Amino acid sequence: MKKILLLLSALTLAIGLAACSSNDDAKTEKKEEPKEAASPKVDVKKELVKFYMDLGNKINAKDADLNAYVAKATKEDAKPEELPTAEDRAKASESAAAVDAELNSIQVPSELKDQKADLEAAVKDYAASYQAMADELKKDAPALDAADETFAQAEEKLGKVFETAKLLPPSLGKQVN
Incomplete structure (x- = not known):
């Protein structure tokens, strides 16, 4: 029983980390898009x-x-x-x-x-x-x-x-x- 709970906890943790990770990637991509679309700034x-x-x-x-x-x-x-x-x-x-x-x-x-x-x-x-x-x-x-x-x-x-x-x-x- 302890093994099953340990496996379920590990699986839940892995799913949670994966979900958070993909969410951060989506935010990063959205933030980078406007920079690429804007014209290059002149120094x-x-x-x-x-x-x-x-x-x-x-x-x-x-x-x-x-x-x-x-x-x-x-x-x-x-x-x-x-x-x-x-x-x-x-x-x-x-x-x-x-x-x-x-x-x-x-x-x-x-x-x-x-x-x-x-x-x-x-x-x-x-x-x-x-x-x-x-x-x-x-x-x-x-x-x-x-x-x-x-x-x-x-x-x-x-x-x-x-x-x-x-x-x-x-x-x-x-x-x-």
Whole structure:
């Protein structure tokens, strides 16, 4: 008799566990279905960083002669033969114009549609900065202060977009120089 009661208890326990287990599976499946049906969520932070890195890489691909000119022109205690030549200035101007053209062709990714207007404004200022450099470098005594101010405005605009996404504002100037 004890064996029969023990068997019945074990059977009841097994049926009870099986019933609870299948009930939990059904609830889990129902909870997972809406997640699969919803569109994938965009990681805005990741997309912003990707956009920023791409922006810097595109500038760096075109600004080697400009950076070489600036390095020579700003070198302290430079000897006369170390100062930039008219040829260096012409190459720097072409380099700045190439960066301007590259920046004008940049498209903000669709994943950043909420930040698109602000990002386009920043890129427009960056492009204007490089165009101002290109124009100024065509002169015998170029002054790049106005171009630097426009670049700083672009940095500020880009920084605000990053801060809105709870990211630290980047410095494109450090990445491209």
